[in-house]
Amino acid sequence: MKDCIIRTENLVKKFGSITALDDVSFEIKKGEVVGYLGPNGAGKTTTIKILTNLIEPTTGRACINGIDVNKRPKEALKDVGSLIGVPGVYGYLTPEEVLTYFGKVYRMPKKQIEQRVDKVLDMVNLSDWKYTKIESFSTGMERRLAIGKSIFHEPSILILDEPVLGLDPEGIREIRELIKSFQDKDVTVLLSSHLLDEVSKVCDSVIFLYDGKIIEKDSVERIDQIMKQYRLIEVEFLEDLAEEDLDKLKNIPGIDEVEKINHSKVRMIKKEEDPSSTAEILIKVIREGYKVVSYSPIKSNLEDFYVSLVGERGDAK
Amino acid sequence: MKSIKEDMMEDIKNTCLTVSFELKRHFRMKRMIISFLLAIGLPLIFYIVPLIWASFPDTAEGFATLNLSFVNLLIIISGSLFAGDAVVGEFEEKTGLLLFSTPQRHSTIFVGKYIGALLPTLVVVSIYYLTTSIEIIGIYGVEGITLEYFKSFFIALVYTTSAVSLIFFFSSILKRKITSTLLGFFSLLMILPIIENVLQFLVEVEPWYILTYSAGLITNVFVGTTPIGGGPGGQMGQFSPDFYSGLTVMVAYTLILFFLAVFIASKRRME
Numbered sequence A: 001m002k003d004c005i006i007r008t009e010n011l012v013k014k015f016g017s018i019t020a021l022d023d024v025s026f027e028i029k030k031g032e033v034v035g036y037l038g039p040n041g042a043g044k045t046t047t048i049k050i051l052t053n054l055i056e057p058t059t060g061r062a063c064i065n066g067i068d069v070n071k072r073p074k075e076a077l078k079d080v081g082s083l084i085g086v087p088g089v090y091g092y093l094t095p096e097e098v099l100t101y102f103g104k105v106y107r108m109p110k111k112q113i114e115q116r117v118d119k120v121l122d123m124v125n126l127s128d129w130k131y132t133k134i135e136s137f138s139t140g141m142e143r144r145l146a147i148g149k150s151i152f153h154e155p156s157i158l159i160l161d162e163p164v165l166g167l168d169p170e171g172i173r174e175i176r177e178l179i180k181s182f183q184d185k186d187v188t189v190l191l192s193s194h195l196l197d198e199v200s201k202v203c204d205s206v207i208f209l210y211d212g213k214i215i216e217k218d219s220v221e222r223i224d225q226i227m228k229q230y231r232l233i234e235v236e237f238l239e240d241l242a243e244e245d246l247d248k249l250k251n252i253p254g255i256d257e258v259e260k261i262n263h264s265k266v267r268m269i270k271k272e273e274d275p276s277s278t279a280e281i282l283i284k285v286i287r288e289g290y291k292v293v294s295y296s297p298i299k300s301n302l303e304d305f306y307v308s309l310v311g312e313r314g315d316a317k
Numbered sequence B: 001m002k003s004i005k006e007d008m009m010e011d012i013k014n015t016c017l018t019v020s021f022e023l024k025r026h027f028r029m030k031r032m033i034i035s036f037l038l039a040i041g042l043p044l045i046f047y048i049v050p051l052i053w054a055s056f057p058d059t060a061e062g063f064a065t066l067n068l069s070f071v072n073l074l075i076i077i078s079g080s081l082f083a084g085d086a087v088v089g090e091f092e093e094k095t096g097l098l099l100f101s102t103p104q105r106h107s108t109i110f111v112g113k114y115i116g117a118l119l120p121t122l123v124v125v126s127i128y129y130l131t132t133s134i135e136i137i138g139i140y141g142v143e144g145i146t147l148e149y150f151k152s153f154f155i156a157l158v159y160t161t162s163a164v165s166l167i168f169f170f171s172s173i174l175k176r177k178i179t180s181t182l183l184g185f186f187s188l189l190m191i192l193p194i195i196e197n198v199l200q201f202l203v204e205v206e207p208w209y210i211l212t213y214s215a216g217l218i219t220n221v222f223v224g225t226t227p228i229g230g231g232p233g234g235q236m237g238q239f240s241p242d243f244y245s246g247l248t249v250m251v252a253y254t255l256i257l258f259f260l261a262v263f264i265a266s267k268r269r270m271e
Helices: A044-051 A095-105 A110-123 A141-150 A169-184 A196-202 A220-230 A244-250 A274-288 A301-317 B004-028 B031-053 B060-068 B071-084 B088-092 B104-138 B147-173 B179-203 B211-215 B217-223 B244-269
Strands: A004-015 A018-029 A033-037 A059-064 A080-083 A155-162 A188-193 A205-210 A213-219 A232-237 A255-262 A265-270 A292-297
Touching: A004 A044, A004 A110, A004 A155, A018 A044, A018 A188, A018 A213, A033 A080, A033 A155, A033 A169, A033 A196, A044 A059, A044 A188, A044 B217, A080 A141, A095 A110, A095 A141, A095 B004, A110 A141, A141 A155, A141 A169, A155 A169, A169 A188, A169 A196, A188 A196, A188 B179, A196 B104, A213 A220, A232 A274, A244 A255, A244 A265, A265 A274, A274 A292, A301 B004, B004 B031, B004 B104, B031 B060, B031 B071, B031 B104, B060 B104, B060 B147, B060 B217, B071 B104, B071 B179, B088 B147, B104 B147, B104 B244, B147 B211, B147 B217, B147 B244, B179 B211, B211 B217, B211 B244, B217 B244
Parallel strands: A033 A188, A033 A205, A080 A155, A155 A188
Antiparallel strands: A004 A018, A004 A059, A205 A213, A232 A265, A232 A292, A255 A265
């Protein structure tokens, strides 16, 4: 209990007749990086809004460092950095002004604010825009600034809701590295996302939320196993495949595993989930001299996965 | 655990921080400069036009009455500019997602926002009176500045706080900045005056509880509280607000709407 940093107890949130959260309870210990996964509308943002005092639960409570967030927000949130949804960023100000203001809100000394402004803007790649009004920023730049704001006061707890939303692949990679770097600093992170792949790359464990309920809590290793079904491609060749062909295909960069279905058909598992790797693999297979009759990435989606988890749960009961 | 005193000091600091942030916001959005220019420009019109094309009124009171009849408009414009989006803006533009998740009581933020809207409006009104008083001194001498002039200034300041409270209240209950600003603006400019006139002239009831009726004191202090003759029914104004009851009504509007606005805004959630 002593090490428990974030705790929700039987959280229920109702919006009229709709139950957004239904008896959600979990604990996150000091230094853990936990993914909060679920499809859109599962209740992730609602949980995070309760944890940051933006809304109040209908029943239940949310605590940070043992303090009820909705009753004593000043104490509970002082060491929390948060990014919730897609916030607006005061367009008439510059990044330097926004960060300075929030530094003052968190009672940071003036000297520290000055130092952190440069450091954080450098971390989120906005150093060149320090004195530019935010109204001229792209969505991705605004997002990076919002992330910068969340880490500005060097919090020991980070609550991030879909942090890579709206970022380009390079931006996603940078933010991923940033989150990974918190693991070494003993920062406790709750990372909400609807992307399994994203969470599996940075988190220690995962909480699955579906339809307002927690359906599974698991380690990231199991997630990695699950992820394989989202990287499947079925390929049919014109000619029959020999054993050495399977080895040859397995050695193609970007391919993790190859499994023979029949004499001319294989199932390949990609290393990466993104669609560009699917195209690259096809080019490489053709370059190896294989005549491809059909090439079909298997379209199972996250929704299917959540439904299957709910099904498993129901069966177990 | 902090003591109550420490806790209060922290809340005051947070409020001050919000006030300075709001002032910076108004400055950056060029609201300050627009209002200040109006506060200097409007009284200048009343000086320059008679100087070139006509003559000044015979008395300082006449000049003040004419000039100050437009301070009401300035209060409405400035109040709408500074308070119209104070609360609703944070929700509509979703900047509240950044602001309300910080370790501050939401009520301290909204109190800061109210003061941040009120202060520049009061300054604007003060500039208007200062410019007018310079003109009066220039035309009629120092004796042109009477006790009634200071009374009028005092009433204008009280009316400003009640007008800002009303617009701030709209900002705390509505969903769009534009709706809140326009509703605030037209309430004070048209809606309340229409109700006031209907009650006065058609129902023949004194509308003492209507805010804009009390605002009439700003210029009425120069002509006394007796009804003015003329108008379609034989009398132009059947009723005239009493100084103390008018003042009480304005203070009541200020306090009730301010507390209601802060309460509603603090309960409002980023859903």
